[in-house]
Amino acid sequence: MNIDFNKTDGLVPVVIQDEQTLEVLMLGYMNQEAYDKTVQENVVTFFSRSKQRLWTKGETSQNFLHVKSMHIDCDNDTLLIKVKADGPSCHTGSRSCFQTEYNQNFINELENIIADRYENPVEGSYVNKLRNKGLKKITQKVGEEGVEVVIAALHETNKELIDESSDLVFHLLVLLHEKGLSLQQIAKNLEERHK
Structure with missing residues (x-):
C-alpha cells in the first residue's frame, strides 16, 4: 500500500x-x-x-x-x-468504542451464535434441538414462519409482524448454516443483482 x-x-x-x-x-x-x-x-x-x-x-x-x-x-x-x-475492543469492556442505541449488527452476531451452537452444542439450546431434527424440520420451520409473516402482515399488528419476521430470520439463519452458507454470500448475491 x-x-x-x-x-x-x-x-x-x-x-x-x-x-x-x-x-x-x-x-x-x-x-x-x-x-x-x-x-x-x-x-x-x-x-x-x-x-x-x-x-x-x-x-x-x-x-x-x-x-x-x-x-x-x-x-x-x-x-x-x-x-x-479476541474480545471487547474498548478499554471499558464494551465490544466497540462507539456505543449506538442498539446493536445494528445483531443479525450477524446471531449468525455467529448459531455457528457456535453447531460447533459447541449447549444442552437445551433450541438451535441444537432443531439441528438434531434434521434438514426437513429446519426447512419446515422456515416455511411455517414465512406463512406466519404473511398472516401477520395482512391481519395483525406491526408488533406481531416484527415478532414473526424475527422468527423467520432466525430460522433462515439456521437453515443457511445447515447448508454451509452465510449471510455474506446472500449480501454479495444481492449486490450483484442490484448492478
Whole structure:
C-alpha cells in the first residue's frame, strides 16, 4: 500500500471494523513502524499518541485484533482494517468504542451464535434441538414462519409482524448454516443483482 504518512505528520487514522458484522470497533493511529509491525505480525499495532510508543491492541487485555484485510482510502491517508477480535475492543469492556442505541449488527452476531451452537452444542439450546431434527424440520420451520409473516402482515399488528419476521430470520439463519452458507454470500448475491 502506498500510504501517505507525510500528509498527516507521520500518523494516519485507522478505522477498525469487525470482519463479519462490519461494526466499527475503534479508531487508532499508525505511523510507518506500527503499520510495518501490523503487516508482519497480522495483529493490529497502533502508535499511541498518549504513551508516545507502539502499542499492540491486546498486549495487556489479550483482546488482540487479528487482521483479516486492509484497505486504504482514495487519498492514501486513512486505513480501514477488518479484524477478528479476541474480545471487547474498548478499554471499558464494551465490544466497540462507539456505543449506538442498539446493536445494528445483531443479525450477524446471531449468525455467529448459531455457528457456535453447531460447533459447541449447549444442552437445551433450541438451535441444537432443531439441528438434531434434521434438514426437513429446519426447512419446515422456515416455511411455517414465512406463512406466519404473511398472516401477520395482512391481519395483525406491526408488533406481531416484527415478532414473526424475527422468527423467520432466525430460522433462515439456521437453515443457511445447515447448508454451509452465510449471510455474506446472500449480501454479495444481492449486490450483484442490484448492478
